Amino acid sequence: MKRNIINVRLSANENFYGCSPNVFKAINSQTENISLYPNAPLKLKEVLANKYNISANKLIIGAGSVRIIENLILTFVKDDEEVLIFDNSFVAYKQLCSFHNKKCVMAKLDNGRCDPKKLLPLINKKTKLIFIANPNNPTGTIISHNELESFLSEISPEIIVAIDEAYSEYVFDDNFPDSIKLQEKYKNLIILHSLSKIYGIAGIRVGFGIADEKNIVKMSSKMLPFTLNTIAEAAAIASIEDDNFIENSREKNRINLKYLYENFVKLGLNIFPSQANFIYLWFDSEKEKDCFYNVLAQNNIIICDMKVFGQPNAVRITIGDNKVSRKIICLIKYEFIRNLKS
Ligand SMILES: Cc1ncc(COP(=O)(O)O)c(C=O)c1O
Structure with missing residues (x-):
């Protein structure tokens, strides 16, 4: 045999472990709508706004957080400007910079960690956007609240800092940044989240960003229409709500x-x-x-x-x-x- x-x-x-069984029910409930264009993802924004206790105007939704990473590059970096990243971090930062012809400057990890102090000597007038994955992919290490805050307090508020928290729901270290709190104080901080990891819907493609309202307006102007489909919005809500x-x-x-x-x-x-x-x-x-x-x-x-x-x-x-x-x-x-x- x-x-x-x-x-x-x-x-x-x-x-x-896959995803919440509620996701399948949510998908089935939307099949009758698939011949219609999707609405703006206001319901998903409302769910996220409640979850993080923020205004829905601070949210942007993308078809996976890679779309928001790309959006940040398109929105904030002009042709002769630079993006700062770590050399052993999420590969899409570098790939998307090269795809859009933006110069990427790379800092070395410190013992597997994206220590923000390593970024400081590499910042210059052309630096417009910084990506820090926390936890870092592939090393899984984190930086603390104090480390992130002291970095934010030292750099120009003109530089956008994207803290990529795709894996944050797995973290159990109490020193992990309260990035929502930091974002209230540092308007240049943008938080990225993915529904491809603990939420288990990688194949459906949903990610989101949390940022200052003015930055959300700028980012939204570079977002393609109908970026999130009807099935994806329903699946995202079901997965987020299954605590x-x-x-x-x-x-x-x-x-x-x-x-x-x-x-x-x-x-x-x-x-x-x-x-x-x-x-x-x-x-x-x-x-x-x-x-x-x-x-x-x-x-x-x-x-x-x-x-x-x-x-x-x-x-x-x-x-x-x-x-x-x-x-x-x-x-x-x-x-x-x-x-x-x-
Ligand atoms: C650090 C990090 N950010 C973002 C992503 C992309 O997530 P998404 O599937 O939401 O585009 C990944 C995927 O591996 C990742 O490791």
Whole structure:
């Protein structure tokens, strides 16, 4: 009999547990409207405004947060101006700058962290936009409230700082920034969120930004009409409103992240302390990394080989459930480490 081999996909930082079952009901409830153009996403804005206790005028919605990242580049950076990012951070910042012919200046991470102090010497008159992923993808590390605030207090209010919180719902460190509070004080701060991670609707494409009302007006003028479709708005509302599903995903992630982290440390592997739904490991050589990757791939566990992002010695693993986490540690302990020693 032919056996179906199903790959466990741990390569793209999606929610391992899928999405809230309410999302399917919400999608079904909208099928009768699909021949009509979508309305402006006012309902979704209202839900988000209530959730964050802000005015709906401080929100912009996009088909995924990458669309808002692109929008920021188009809105705030002229041809001869510069965008400042970290060199081992979310790859879309650099890709979208290059797509739109904007110069990208890169700061080095500090021990896997987007330490904003590293940005200061690189700021000049041409710097118009800064991206900081918090937690950072791929390292999973965070910067604290105080670090972000002291950076904001030191730079010109003319420079837009986009703090990308795509993974913030997973964070359990109390020092994580209260970015909504900071945004009230620093009008140049723009917060980005994604519904592709803990909310589990990556395939539907929804993201949003929170910014000063004047900046939202500027950004909206560069947004394509009908950017959010009817099904996506309904799915987004259902996923945001299911607190149980979110809390459950967050807690399971916390437990399995801790389990993997502690075991990888015990096994002597190089790893950053992540606060997200993935972890980053690096090896002494590409050969060692390939061996680690292959041990998992041969057992149908597909992780992200960071070679595609120019880091041939590193991998990023999305956190799965108990069963898959235990399987990973077993395979690494008994196959990878044994291969290394032999
Ligand atoms: C830091 C970060 N920001 C944004 C995104 C993009 O999210 P979306 O699917 O909402 O475009 C990702 C996706 O991997 C990410 O890692």
